Amino acid sequence: MESHKDHIHLLIECNPQHYIPSIVKAFKGVSARLLFKKHPELKQQLWGGHLWNPRYFVATGSNNTEKQIRAYIQSQKKK
Incomplete structure (x- = not known):
């Protein structure tokens, strides 16, 4: 995972039978719940009380491209 001011990059490995929208929904839901529990004041400062934009990419x-993806994510640290 690599985080930036307004977005994050995640490299996740999962089996083909996993439904990607469910994984994204769970990640966004749990992370928002934990953050707002620890810092409730943020909910009033963020986009209509939402931590995450509903969109995602x-x-x-494949195993062949994983190294390239990791390199891309790491290169984003420098920007």
Whole structure:
């Protein structure tokens, strides 16, 4: 995972039978719940009380492209 001011990059490995929207929904829901529990004042400061934008981008990769994806995520630290 690599985080930025307004977005994050995640590299997740899952089996093909997993439904990607459910994984994203769970990640967003749990992370928002934990953050707002620890810092309830943030809910009033954020986009209508929402931590996450409802949109997201997903790309699939193979063992061959995993190294390239990791390199891309790491390169984003420098920007």
